[in-house]
Amino acid sequence: xxxxxxTVVRADPxxxxxxxxxxxxxxxxxxxxxxxxxxxxxxxVGLARHGTVPPGAAGYGAGLGVLALxxxxxxxYRAPYADPLLLPIGVLLNxxxxxxxxxxxxxxxxxxxxxxQLVWSTVGVALFIVTALFLRDFRVLxxxxxxxxxxxxxxxxxxxxxxxxxxxxxxxxxxxxSIQPGExxxxxxAVFFAAYLAANRNALAYAGRRIWxxxxxxGRVLGPIVAIWLLSVVVLVLERDLGTSLLFxxxxxxxxxxxxxxxxxxxxxxxxxxxxxxxxxxxxxHVHSRVQDWLHPFATIEAGQGxxxxxxxxxxxxxxxxxxxxxxxxxxxxxxxxAKSDFILxxxxxxxxxxxxxxxxxxxxxxxxxxxxxxLSLRDPFGRLLAVGLASIVALQVFVIAGGVTGLIPLxxxxxxxxxxxxxxxxxxxxxxxxxxxxxxxxxxxxxxxxAA
Amino acid sequence: xxxxxxxxxCFCALLLVALLVNATRIQVFQARSYDDxxxxxxxxxxxxxxxxxxxxxxDAPVTGSKDTDGRLRYERTYPKGPLYAPVTGFASxxxxxxxxxxxxxxLLSGTDPMLSAFPLWxxxxxxxxxxxxxxxxxxxxxxxxxxxxLAGRKGAxxxxxxxxxxxxxxxxxxxxxxxxLSGNDAAVERSWARLNADPDKxxxxxxxxxxxxxxxxxxxxxxxxxxxxxVVTDVDEATDSPDPYTLPGTTTSLTNEATGCEDAPIxxxxxxxxxxxxxxxxxxxxxxDMATTAARFGFNDTGLGIPYSVAESTFDxxxxxxxxxxxxxxxxxxxxxxxxxxxxxxAVANGGQIRPPYLVERTTRSGGATVSTAxxxxxxxxxxxxxxxxxxxxxxxxxxxxxGTNAAIPGAIVGGKxxxxxxxxxxxxxxxxxxxxxxxxxxxxxxxxxxxxxVEDAEADRGEISGGGDAAPIARAVxxxxxxx
Numbered sequence: 001x002x003x004x005x006x007t008v009v010r011a012d013p014x015x016x017x018x019x020x021x022x023x024x025x026x027x028x029x030x031x032x033x034x035x036x037x038x039x040x041x042x043x044x045v046g047l048a049r050h051g052t053v054p055p056g057a058a059g060y061g062a063g064l065g066v067l068a069l070x071x072x073x074x075x076x077y078r079a080p081y082a083d084p085l086l087l088p089i090g091v092l093l094n095x096x097x098x099x100x101x102x103x104x105x106x107x108x109x110x111x112x113x114x115x116x117q118l119v120w121s122t123v124g125v126a127l128f129i130v131t132a133l134f135l136r137d138f139r140v141l142x143x144x145x146x147x148x149x150x151x152x153x154x155x156x157x158x159x160x161x162x163x164x165x166x167x168x169x170x171x172x173x174x175x176x177x178s179i180q181p182g183e184x185x186x187x188x189x190a191v192f193f194a195a196y197l198a199a200n201r202n203a204l205a206y207a208g209r210r211i212w213x214x215x216x217x218x219g220r221v222l223g224p225i226v227a228i229w230l231l232s233v234v235v236l237v238l239e240r241d242l243g244t245s246l247l248f249x250x251x252x253x254x255x256x257x258x259x260x261x262x263x264x265x266x267x268x269x270x271x272x273x274x275x276x277x278x279x280x281x282x283x284x285x286h287v288h289s290r291v292q293d294w295l296h297p298f299a300t301i302e303a304g305q306g307x308x309x310x311x312x313x314x315x316x317x318x319x320x321x322x323x324x325x326x327x328x329x330x331x332x333x334x335x336x337x338x339a340k341s342d343f344i345l346x347x348x349x350x351x352x353x354x355x356x357x358x359x360x361x362x363x364x365x366x367x368x369x370x371x372x373x374x375x376l377s378l379r380d381p382f383g384r385l386l387a388v389g390l391a392s393i394v395a396l397q398v399f400v401i402a403g404g405v406t407g408l409i410p411l412x413x414x415x416x417x418x419x420x421x422x423x424x425x426x427x428x429x430x431x432x433x434x435x436x437x438x439x440x441x442x443x444x445x446x447x448x449x450x451x452a453a
Numbered sequence: 454x455x456x457x458x459x460x461x462x463c464f465c466a467l468l469l470v471a472l473l474v475n476a477t478r479i480q481v482f483q484a485r486s487y488d489d490x491x492x493x494x495x496x497x498x499x500x501x502x503x504x505x506x507x508x509x510x511x512d513a514p515v516t517g518s519k520d521t522d523g524r525l526r527y528e529r530t531y532p533k534g535p536l537y538a539p540v541t542g543f544a545s546x547x548x549x550x551x552x553x554x555x556x557x558x559x560l561l562s563g564t565d566p567m568l569s570a571f572p573l574w575x576x577x578x579x580x581x582x583x584x585x586x587x588x589x590x591x592x593x594x595x596x597x598x599x600x601x602x603l604a605g606r607k608g609a610x611x612x613x614x615x616x617x618x619x620x621x622x623x624x625x626x627x628x629x630x631x632x633x634l635s636g637n638d639a640a641v642e643r644s645w646a647r648l649n650a651d652p653d654k655x656x657x658x659x660x661x662x663x664x665x666x667x668x669x670x671x672x673x674x675x676x677x678x679x680x681x682x683x684v685v686t687d688v689d690e691a692t693d694s695p696d697p698y699t700l701p702g703t704t705t706s707l708t709n710e711a712t713g714c715e716d717a718p719i720x721x722x723x724x725x726x727x728x729x730x731x732x733x734x735x736x737x738x739x740x741x742d743m744a745t746t747a748a749r750f751g752f753n754d755t756g757l758g759i760p761y762s763v764a765e766s767t768f769d770x771x772x773x774x775x776x777x778x779x780x781x782x783x784x785x786x787x788x789x790x791x792x793x794x795x796x797x798x799x800a801v802a803n804g805g806q807i808r809p810p811y812l813v814e815r816t817t818r819s820g821g822a823t824v825s826t827a828x829x830x831x832x833x834x835x836x837x838x839x840x841x842x843x844x845x846x847x848x849x850x851x852x853x854x855x856x857g858t859n860a861a862i863p864g865a866i867v868g869g870k871x872x873x874x875x876x877x878x879x880x881x882x883x884x885x886x887x888x889x890x891x892x893x894x895x896x897x898x899x900x901x902x903x904x905x906x907x908v909e910d911a912e913a914d915r916g917e918i919s920g921g922g923d924a925a926p927i928a929r930a931v932x933x934x935x936x937x938x
Contacts, residue, residue: 254461254464257457257460257461258454258457258458258460258461259454259457261454261456261457298490298492301490301491301492306492307490307492307493311490311492314479314487315487315488315490315492315493315495317476317479317480317484317487318479318480318483318484318485318486318487318488319484319487319488319493319495320480321480321481321484322480322481331494331495331498331524334494334495349476349479349480353480354476354477354480354481357476357480358473358476361469361472361473361476362469364469365465365466365469368462368465368469369462369465372458372461372462372465375458376455376458376459381454384454384458388458388461391465392461392465395465395468395469396468398468398472399468399469399471399472402472403471403472403475406472406475406476406479407475407479408471408472408475
């Protein structure tokens with residue numbers, strides 16, 4: 001597409017009146033659709049459960065609408081060329097997540113998560129707006145790459161000082177709020193990886209030692225980044241946050257491949273990943289049981305101990321079938337613990353069916369594709385790697401958690417972007433969308449500039 | 454770099470395809486097997502997600518539903534629980550269902566495909582049919598009379614309409630309230646434990662699920678066999694019966710409660726319930742003819758369902774002569790449910806014909822449209838019609854001048870037979886008092902009701918226990934209730 005676009009521009013002599021379409025109107029229309037869909041879902045839950053439209057529907061709709069509108073205005077004002085799909089997808093997924101959490105809250109009157117989630121969503125959108133308004137040029141980030149990596153490592157190490165929750169040491173609790181610093185770390189780390197690889201791209205091409213068929217870059221270039229990456233993975237393993245360590249691993253391999261173009265990296269990455277997975281699965285009892293659950297999801301039922309979370313999740317997906325039971329009419333709360341966070345997708349699968357689930361997967365797919373497209377349109381390597389990195393974070397995260405709850409791969413605790421309960425996660429994902437908006441704005445405005453010139 | 458970005462994008466697309474394929478596998482291809490997994494509680498949730506259909510006696514429901522707003526939402530209520538417990542059984546979230554609640558579960562819970570006008574459309578829309586209703590054959594007045602008559606004493610009553618087989622009353626005492634088993638909280642578990650630990654076994658349906666030695670009431674069967682086989686031709690002819698009677702091949706002698714049984718004619722022996730005469734009669738008829746007749750009455754039938762299953766009443770066919778003698782007076786291995794003995798009485802009242810007993814008159818949709826009706830039941834000839842006429846006469850005499858005078862109803866024809874059954878090791882247990890009877894109102898063309906009553910009373914003195922004294926008044930109350938309807 002990019003190449004085609006470029007050729008067209010060069011083939012035709014620039015006409016003075018021609019401007020790249022900014023498509024802000026489309027963005028606004030899509031945002032309205034996204035908000036209406038969310039409000040519709042909210043009303044559907046209330047109608048299904050109590051036979052009446054929930055009293056908060058108007059307020060909820062207005063709140064979400066105002067947030068989306070302000071975000072849209074910020075984009076219109078400061079990133080007029082940005083991809084018009086990114087913000088509506090974020091609004092729709094966030095709105096849908098709020099509906100699902102609200103719906104699950106009805107089953108647990110003592111533990112209401114939707115209001116908190118709404119507060120965090122507001123913080124996330126606020127961060128989005130701040131980023132859109134004040135981060136004029138994303139290339140600034142390249143300069144702060146070492147600040148980023150230092151902050152990322154600090155954030156990763158921080159939870160070690162706090163007590164473990166449910167076996168994982170990844171939360172810090174301050175004044176009643178619990179924050180998962182690892183969530184923020186992944187954006188910072190993506191910035192660092194992109195900046196480092198972009199800066200040392202040429203150096204990476206220099207041949208260092210050769211092992212069998214693999215041409216390694218020189219240790220001086222590769223050393224620091226491998227060290228950072230290893231450090232973060234080790235920390236995460238110590239914190240029992242295997243989902244995030246898997247994510248960092250995947251992010252690193254993808255970016256290294258995109259930067260160097262060496263297929264060998266993928267082979268090495270896969271080899272290391274399998275070795276690491278086998279080793280961890282073997283040695284670490286927590287992970288070992290997850291692997292066992294994945295291989296034999298119904299073993300606990302056969303043993304007479306009742307269904308475990310994974311089998312409850314599979315039951316929920318199966319109960320949804322093709323068309324779903326309808327919002328508010330499923331029983332995914334049977335999953336119990338983590339139904340609102342790690343397993344939120346099971347509620348979507350049960351109540352919206354394969355049809356709704358596929359739609360959600362395609363929304364994520366579209367978000368990732370738009371990120372990659374922004375990367376392709378850019379010329380500067382840092383921007384390209386940053387866009388690819390951010391989009392890959394979303395893609396890998398969706399795959400790891402969705403694959404886990406549907407029994408495709410062993411389950412690792414992670415948050416479904418935008419959908420799942422979790423403040424840090426929502427804020428981080430809004431930051432990712434904000435950066436992608438910024439990158440795509442640069443990508444498309446550069447052509448506008450060319451045309452203008 | 455563009456090329457590699459495209460490769461990475463393709464990799465992400467592959468991940469997406471893997472997710473979609475896997476979701477399709479679970480939600481479409483394996484959905485059925487996951488839905489059917491016994492650990493999946495959704496079936497139970499759906500089942501209790503709507504009020505259960507009602508069980509009706511007369512025109513009034515004897516069940517109800519309570520919305521608890523819990524996960525297994527609707528709980529069963531039983532406004533007159535103990536009275537109808539042997540009919541309804543219980544429907545519990547934890548312990549499942551019994552009796553009619555069990556036998557008609559598909560209909561009551563709404564899963565019966567007969568309930569939907571468009572089954573395929575319902576499959577598609579996932580619409581659940583509201584539960585249907587079950588209309589029973591029970592006569593509420595008869596049921597109340599039987600329950601009041603037992604007054605908490607251990608025992609049971611079964612009443613049937615001889616010409617149709619409709620069960621008019623089915624009472625077991627002491628009873629329990631099925632409602633304490635509805636729901637799924639800890640109180641239900643405590644109730645369950647308490648009811649199971651109760652030595653009086655209140656959850657036992659004595660009318661159909663407990664067999665007793667029928668004692669002298671079995672003499673009706675023995676006499677029917679003798680008359681059918683031609684062993685007895687004249688009931689007024691003196692029999693060659695010693696008193697006491699030494700059981701063949703043993704030194705055990707059998708005695709009578711009554712006097713004047715030596716060489717008594719059948720008519721008197723039946724009226725005063727002479728054990729010696731009937732024990733010898735059974736031996737003369739022989740095991741083969743005895744067994745044939747007993748089977749025609751319904752003994753040794755394992756397959757009876759009303760619609761829920763009825764315990765098998767037994768008449769042992771591999772016996773020596775001494776055992777046959779005892780079997781013929783309703784002892785040894787002869788055992789019968791109260792319902793079985795009501796059928797014996799009904800066969801006599803109905804010209805020797807037996808209609809299989811049934812409890813469900815019809816089933817309806819929640820709106821009242823009929824789903825199915827009981828229809829006419831096949832007939833089985835238990836004895837020759839002439840034999841039935843003879844027995845009817847003899848049973849009437851038992852009530853007019855014999856051991857069953859307590860069952861007499863002014864202005865009605867009543868036939869009956871008392872029984873006092875020994876049981877326990879060396880007959881040490883308190884005897885069971887039996888009474889079986891039938892009644893025909895003045896203006897009725899045929900007998901309207903046949904009843905069997907058993908009272909296993911531990912309270913009374915041994916000497917006071919007798920079919921005529923304990924059981925006959927209860928039978929009379931039930932018969933009166935039916936006749937005055």
